[in-house]
Amino acid sequence: MKYTQFDLEVFFAKYEFSAPYLLCSSDCEAMSIGELLSLDDGAIEDFHNHWLGYTEAPGDPELRQLVASRYNKLSDKNIIILSGAQEGIQLFSQTLLQPDDHVIVMFPAYQSLYQMATDIGCEVTHWRLADNEENVWSLDLDFLRDNIRENTRAVFINTPHNPTGFVVPDAMLEEIVTICRDHNLYLFSDEVYRELEVNDAPKAISAADKYEKAIALGVMSKAYGLAGLRIGWVASQDTDLLQELLNQKFYTTICNSAPSEFLAKVALKNADTLLDRNRTIIESNITSINQFITDYPNLFRWSPPQAGSIAFPRLVTETSSEEFCINLVESHGVLLAPSTMFDFGTHHFRLGLGRKNLPECLEHLADFIEQT
Ligand SMILES: Cc1ncc(COP(=O)(O)O)c(C=O)c1O
CATH class of the missing domain: 3.40.640.10 (Type I PLP-dependent aspartate aminotransferase-like (Major domain))
Incomplete structure (x- = not known):
C-alpha cells in the first residue's frame, strides 16, 4: 500500500541536517556510544564481544x-x-x-x-x-x-x-x-x-x-x-x-x-540517570522560554508542558506560522515546525525543549525578531 506523504518528516528531511539551530526537535539530547557504555562497568568490553x-x-x-x-x-x-x-x-x-x-x-x-x-x-x-x-x-x-x-x-x-x-x-x-x-x-x-x-x-x-x-x-x-x-x-x-x-x-x-x-x-x-539528565535540561529550557516569551509579549503565548519535551506556542501576529518559520530558517538557520505541518491552521509552531543548545538557538531567534 502507498501511504500519503508524511508532511512533518518531509519537512525535517529538508532542514534537520542542514539548519544549524534545531529549536523544534522532539527528542532529548543524545549522547555518544562511548558515553552510554561508560555508565555500566564492563559494558565496553561486553559490547565488543557482542554477537552479531x-x-x-x-x-x-x-x-x-x-x-x-x-x-x-x-x-x-x-x-x-x-x-x-x-x-x-x-x-x-x-x-x-x-x-x-x-x-x-x-x-x-x-x-x-x-x-x-x-x-x-x-x-x-x-x-x-x-x-x-x-x-x-x-x-x-x-x-x-x-x-x-x-x-x-x-x-x-x-x-x-x-x-x-x-x-x-x-x-x-x-x-x-x-x-x-x-x-x-x-x-x-x-x-x-x-x-x-x-x-x-x-x-x-x-x-x-x-x-x-x-x-x-x-x-x-x-x-x-x-x-x-x-x-x-x-x-x-x-x-x-x-x-x-x-x-x-x-x-x-x-x-x-x-x-x-x-x-x-x-x-x-541506567534509566534514572538518563531521565534525570533529560528532565533537568527540559526544566532549565522552560525557564529560558518563560523569560524569552516575557521579552516578546506581542509575538507569542505559551504554556509550559507538565511532561514531555515539546510545546506548541501560539504566534499572535498577522504573519502565518509557516511564513514565520520558513523566513526564520532560511535567514537565521533556526528551525521551528509550523502548525501547517500538523494540518492545524497557521497560528502555532512546535518548540523542542530537550536539547542543551536551546539558549543559543534563542539568541539567533532574537536576532531574527529584532531584524524583522
Ligand atoms: C507521538 C510520536 N509517536 C511516534 C513517533 C515515532 O518515534 P520514532 O521516530 O522513535 O520511531 C514520534 C516521533 O516523533 C512521535 O512524536
Whole structure:
C-alpha cells in the first residue's frame, strides 16, 4: 500500500541536517556510544564481544524484562521490542484495522497515528485539542462519548502529546478506559514522551497498566535521548494481540538490531540517570522560554508542558506560522515546525525543549525578531 506523504518528516528531511539551530526537535539530547557504555562497568568490553547474529523476534528477553519494569503490572511476556516506535503504529494499524472500520484519533497528531488508518480506508474522526488565549490546551471528553459508532474499532491517544505538550490527566485516562471498555474498543496509547514529567508533575500511569485492551507505545528516542538506536516497543496485557503483531513483524523487520538491543539494555539499567539528565535540561529550557516569551509579549503565548519535551506556542501576529518559520530558517538557520505541518491552521509552531543548545538557538531567534 502507498501511504500519503508524511508532511512533518518531509519537512525535517529538508532542514534537520542542514539548519544549524534545531529549536523544534522532539527528542532529548543524545549522547555518544562511548558515553552510554561508560555508565555500566564492563559494558565496553561486553559490547565488543557482542554477537552479531539474528536476534529473537519479540526482542532480547532481558531487554523485554527491563522495559516491563517501567510499567506497574507487566512482565516480559507483555512486551515486543520493535525497530522504533513508528513500527508499532504500523503493526497495530495494519493488523487491527480494516476498510470501513471507524477510529477516533486525538488531533493534531503525529501524522501516522491517523494517516495509516485513513489510507487503509477507515473512517477517521479527529478528536481535537483546543487552546485558549493563554495557550492552555484542553480536550473534551464528551466528544469521545458522543462520537462512538457501531463500527468504531479503536481510539488513538498520545500523552504527553506531540505537538501540544498536553498531558491527559489520570482521571481523564480512567474515563477514556471506561468508555473503551464499555464499547469493547482497543485503546492505542502513544506514550513515547512518558517518564518526562517535569517540575514535580505527577508520574503518569500507562494505559497498558489500566486496561486489558490497551496497547502502549514506547521508545528509546524521546525521554532517553537515544533516537539513533531505533529501539521502540509495544506493551499490552493482551498477549493474543501481541502475538498477532509479532506475526506481522515478520513482514517488516523480523527482529531488531543486536548492537541496538545491547545499548538499549545499558540505557535502561541506567534509566534514572538518563531521565534525570533529560528532565533537568527540559526544566532549565522552560525557564529560558518563560523569560524569552516575557521579552516578546506581542509575538507569542505559551504554556509550559507538565511532561514531555515539546510545546506548541501560539504566534499572535498577522504573519502565518509557516511564513514565520520558513523566513526564520532560511535567514537565521533556526528551525521551528509550523502548525501547517500538523494540518492545524497557521497560528502555532512546535518548540523542542530537550536539547542543551536551546539558549543559543534563542539568541539567533532574537536576532531574527529584532531584524524583522
Ligand atoms: C507521538 C510520536 N509517536 C511516534 C513517533 C515515532 O518515534 P520514532 O521516530 O522513535 O520511531 C514520534 C516521533 O516523533 C512521535 O512524536
